[in-house]
Amino acid sequence: KAGVTQTPRYLIKTRGQQVTLSCSPISGHRSVSWYQQTPGQGLQFLFEYFSETQRNKGNFPGRFSGRQFSNSRSEMNVSTLELGDSALYLCASSPGQGETQYFGPGTRLLVL
Amino acid sequence: QKEVEQDPGPLSVPEGAIVSLNCTYSNSAFQYFMWYRQYSRKGPELLMYTYSSGNKEDGRFTAQVDKSSKYISLFIRDSQPSDSATYLCAMISGGSNYKLTFGKGTLLTVNP
Numbered sequence: 001k002a003g004v005t006q007t008p009r010y011l012i013k014t015r016g017q018q019v020t021l022s023c024s025p026i027s028g029h030r031s032v033s034w035y036q037q038t039p040g041q042g043l044q045f046l047f048e049y050f051s052e053t054q055r056n057k058g059n060f061p062g063r064f065s066g067r068q069f070s071n072s073r074s075e076m077n078v079s080t081l082e083l084g085d086s087a088l089y090l091c092a093s094s095p096g097q098g099e100t101q102y103f104g105p106g107t108r109l110l111v112l
Numbered sequence: 113q114k115e116v117e118q119d120p121g122p123l124s125v126p127e128g129a130i131v132s133l134n135c136t137y138s139n140s141a142f143q144y145f146m147w148y149r150q151y152s153r154k155g156p157e158l159l160m161y162t163y164s165s166g167n168k169e170d171g172r173f174t175a176q177v178d179k180s181s182k183y184i185s186l187f188i189r190d191s192q193p194s195d196s197a198t199y200l201c202a203m204i205s206g207g208s209n210y211k212l213t214f215g216k217g218t219l220l221t222v223n224p
Contacts (some may be wrong), residue, residue, distance in 0.1 A: 004155070033211070042216035043156075043200065056211050090155050092212075098204070101212060103148075103155035 002027065004093050004104035012110045018079040021107045025072050025093030031055075032074040033101060034066060037088040046089075049074055050097050078109075086111045115139050118201055118215025127224050131188040135201035135215045138182065142203040142213070145177050147186045150198045150217065159199075160186065191222045 005024045013019050025032050033056075034046040045058040049068035066076040072093075078085055088108050092101035118135045125131055133147075144163055148156035160175040162168045162184075168175045174187040188195055201215040 035212075035214075043202075043212075043214035045211040045213070048211060058211065092155075100146075100158055100161060103157065105153075105155045 004091055004102055006089075006091050006104040006107050008107060009105065010108050010110075012112065013081050014112050015081055015083060017081050018077065019081060019109065020075055020077045021089055021091075021109075023074045023076075023091030023093075023104060025074070025091075026102055029093035029095050029102075030072050031094045031097050031099070031101075032068055032072065033092045033094075034074070034076050035090040035092065036060070037090055037106070038086075043090070046076065048097070055097060081111045083111050085109065115213050116201065116203060116215045119218055120216055122219040122221060124221045124223060125191055127191060127193060127222055129191050129222070131191050131195070131220060131222075133186040133188075133199050133201075133218050133220070135184050136182055137184075137203055139203075139205065139213075140182070141205040144204045145175070145184050146202040146204075146212070147173075147175055148200040148202055148214075150200060152197075156200055191220075193222050193224050196221045 007022045031050045033048040035043050037043045048056040052068045063079045068074045088106040090106045092103045094101045116137045147160045150156040162175045165177050165179045172189045176185040198217040198219050200217040202212045
């Protein structure tokens, strides 16, 4: 079974731009969570989607948003990028809510 | 006080050593405890998953949970150079809140 895939793997943007990251979960998994990883803060929860609905949300500003499609694929969007948004963005999928999460390789975003 | 505290290291040991990695937490609601391993430029992969207090063994890895002290540990026996990675503890409270709360990770290097 293929693992979680994320595209793109690397991205360079400038301040003020917006970005969309994509995540394809493991086949059959219906829950997708997003995390931001930085050296200073570690791994921080952004949000979780299940059956196309956001079920949980972390403490991030409204510039961070996401959505999930009927095939469980998910996208996250960051608008008005700031330098501090430079990070590794990780997507994790699980068969259902509260079940073991499997992570993708991440998208490394650099904001200049 | 952060919900999950983890010694960031770095930790450097010789091959064959026993490694002890630890996390403390403050939220009594945490019920499920996990250890993830993250190699450089990869997403975290699940190593161990425990629920109850006590020990759980899987090959060279042993996860220990002490809920009364709010303390979890991961022991690696006969450590190998391939164990060199960042180890992250993670916790989840269950109920309707399925977000993982991570420690910041401990960087481990096993020297041949």
